[in-house]
Amino acid sequence: MEHDVVVIGGGNAALCAALMAREAGAGVLLLEAAPKEWRGGNSGHTRNLRCMHDAPQDVLVDAYPQEEYWQDLLKVTGGSTDERLARLTIRASATCRDWMRAHGVHFQPPLSGALHVARTNAFFMGGGKALLNAYYRSAQRLGVTIRYGAPVDRLEIGQQGRFVAAHVNGERITAKACVLAAGGFESNREWLRQAWGQNERGEWPTDNFLIRGTRYNQGVLLRHMLDEHGADRIGDPTQAHMVAIDARAPLYDGGICTRIDCVSLGVVLNRDAQRFHDEGEDFWPKRYAIWGRLVARQPGQMGYAIIDAKAVGHFMPAVFPGVVANTLRELAQKLGLDAAAFMRTLDDYNAACRAGNFDHTVLDDCHTEGISPAKTHWARPITDAPFFGYALKPGVTFTYLGLRTDETAAVRFANRPSENLFVAGEMMAGNVLGKGYTAGVGMSIGTAFGRIAGANAARASLKKGFGHAGA
Template structure:
């Protein structure tokens, strides 16, 4: 009988396991993936959004609670639990120090479209280094880690988890624990489940992260009468290079060129304002926008003036000497794309271009408009990138209390079950996204869940 059993192997799970072990509990962590692919989506991350009232470490200037809350409110459109959100924001202030104490190193933020030095702390070596540091810390503390172990069912009876059924290295294994922490993520890698809400369009989605995020634990808990939260049809989807692999392409497949380009669909028509807001607050809407176009594909079109304003794709840019030639290489109708570019160029009203701020370069008389960073596309070579929806995580999850305890549909908490990370993030992040906020939720609620699970086991 373990004191604490943690389901999952990403940031939230590791924070819970480490915290519970430091509180004196015996801890076993079950990671679905083999050791070489451990870490869930966390190994593809690179930063955490943290509140701070003064410059601290790699964080510059000030990023207080009010501004953080306002940023979250705008991207979610109010689809958030304010109490849990503010609690997360305040607790994020202590996260970098705790992370450093457990082996995570930080670096100054990168420049470019995601210049976040004032709001986000970047991990030296990225998410893989963070995951490795946490696993090393967990091992030093004496956490038992079982890799290649998929949880298939939590035996929930009379308001408590009685046993956890798994398949470990191909063999059935049942474990028991006084406390259980579910930190196994969403169902974004389960194309069949995505198809229930998106139809055949889901077949064209690319999954940016781990293929092990099948949602088995989430679906099992909901089937046992746990209260759900979040829209099952919502997902964090960004525009990524259409040439990316089906799974595990990671952050390098994302395309940051949208604010400095025009984006067209298969008919070569624009369909949304590419310059609506600064990229950290708007990049997460573009996956859904592309998902709604025919064939779930779109194309970013730009010219030589914009070529060095963003992080390039891991795949080579598609270049041409003319718009018609570029259209041919992208499989678009040359005349249609030439018409779209000509109309756009004619509508551009020059201003003071500033790639790092909401400038006054805009279009006039164009529908949809481009409200910032609008410059004519007229300088060869002309550049194109194909875009597809890249799914990071889903918003459907389980309802939790401020102590991370999981609630049943009747409002009563499960006596010995807590949740952290993507499986409960829908309580706070109902839609939209802020760069680095998922890691903040996982870190804060991972630590809460670990501490509460250990306390319960000790009692």
């Protein structure tokens, strides 16, 4: 049996594509590599969607216009982004929530004290797992055929990048069009090792990485498309959404609760008890995803977040309790750090702090002078017992190497778009995210391009022209 559209993947982007294709009248088969109980890839760990809006709008307060959203994205990526596709994502984020609600997604009322995200981000009631369950229910109700435990290991691609068939567990599945939404390669240790190599200390940094999301994102199809079919690529294989997470987190699927959010309220030291970056350079939702990469560059890929009693209550509590001590020297000993080096670093930091009006909701005037790296905001001496320490490791969410695409979400070969092969989600996020991250933008990309890819795959299967604004 030939299907109209086959969607490869089972997370947010794949589901958006499957739903849009089915709504357009196409028969849809969705192939999810994971078993049913682990379906959904990394989307189950998400919480929110970053949304443009020009005025207060249902669950969003104030305004978050296109230009501010673009400037936020430009800042975190350092310009490593395709502005056309970024602005397409931003515009699509303004209009997708009604469609999401129609498929059973519910949003929380605006959150008070939520570190600036009540204005910029719409939170899913029940988190990403509830969103996935809603989409799967809607897909089944609409007649999308879903197969679990169905990893696609290769594709047949004809001339000019035309999709012919997918191979699943030895079975050949044909379709008139295909959407690739099978995630990145963050769970593939061998590929991570190849990408990062050894550092100047002879270490293999990726051996110490933890994977915040699914173990099923092995990058099999991504590598197949790049190496076997010569699809146009985008992104640096070492760039990823990487967060500093609790070193006690599990190897896979630790999710949001393993994140340590107190970094901007204290200092972060490496294994040598030295600071290595400005902990207060910007609000946490804009800068939290740089810290995984920063820790990855340190000896042993370890960091240590240090705070005192003044910081308690100003950040989302960690799921694991921190190491507690009544003196800084005792804390250093409990963390296994050289006490003399630790005390020199903390004494220098405390002496460099300049009094100001501490306010963690604004870029305040509490800063350091005379030390490097500086702490430019929220710098207060760490002097009030008890003291807390959290050991950190790099936590990888998803990788940015992917397939180059355009406004139609078509996969490109030698800079020519395929007529019937499309891509969405983490497999193409590097078009928008060359590096860096800001909270909720991954779901914005997946939702926008999932909807575009699904709509255009349906058009291709039904012999209609492409649309640029399927979202």
